[in-house]
Amino acid sequence: MSVLGYLRVSVRFFTILRELTRKKEEVLEFPEGENVTIAAVLEKLSKRYGRKFSEYVYEKKTREVKGYLQFLVNGRSMASFKGLETVLADGDVLAIIPPVGGG
Secondary structure (H helix, E strand, C coil): CCECCEEEEEEEECHHHHHHHCCCEEEEEEECCCCCEHHHHHHHHHHHHHHHHHHHHECCCCCCECCCCEEEECCEEHHHCCHHHCECCCCCEEEEECCCCCC
């Protein structure tokens, strides 16, 4: 599925992240052979969408990803893989899921 030496990963956004990006889904391309992790995808998105995205995803002082965010790779929780260091493959779908409010 890679196109001209690129690895493609689809990222799905929900709730607040959908508002910040103004998208439901985006396909990111990385040079083939690059080690593409969930952390690398978040960094690329942070650079693309700027301060508001970064402030929503990362703790201000530590730059750690906020604990309330959930990440699914092809429908499976990243907790069942290697967390933020989970390596993604061409064609993978990463869903970033904010906390669900209730009342």
